[in-house]
Amino acid sequence: MRERCAGFTFVELMVVITIIVILISMAIPIYQKTIIRAKESVLKSNLTTLRTTIDNYTYDKQKAPQALQDLVTDGYLREIPIDPMTGSSETWKLIMEDARGDVDEEERGVVGVGGGWDKVGLDGTPYSEW
Secondary structure, X not given: OOOOOOOOOHHHXXXXXXXXXXXXXXXXXXXXXXXXXXXXXXXXXHHHHHHHHHHHHHHHHOOOOOOOHHHHHOOOOOOOXXXXXXXXXXXXXXXXXXXXOOOOHHHOOEEEEEOOOOOEOOOOOEHHHO
């Protein structure tokens, strides 16, 4: 009689590999959502920081900053935070003062900031409206 060699058959190996592939394919979407959720958390934090700093600048100087760079120049921030969705600090959507009688059109300042990405967040609202 022939002795049987120790080891796995091809079918056994294919079954194990198939199970591993199925588990990995289930884990990838969860991992991607976790990455997006982390970026959204950083975005909310950066927006809160920028909005608070703009309010502090406006209160101290009695006028809104003309650009986000004014916050850095006057020492309110070390640097402009990066929008984690776009990877740039230059893509923030600026909300400017209304052109009223007491505000010169050329002197309109920044009163708010929003996300600069045109995609929709996991909660269903566009990042530009956060």
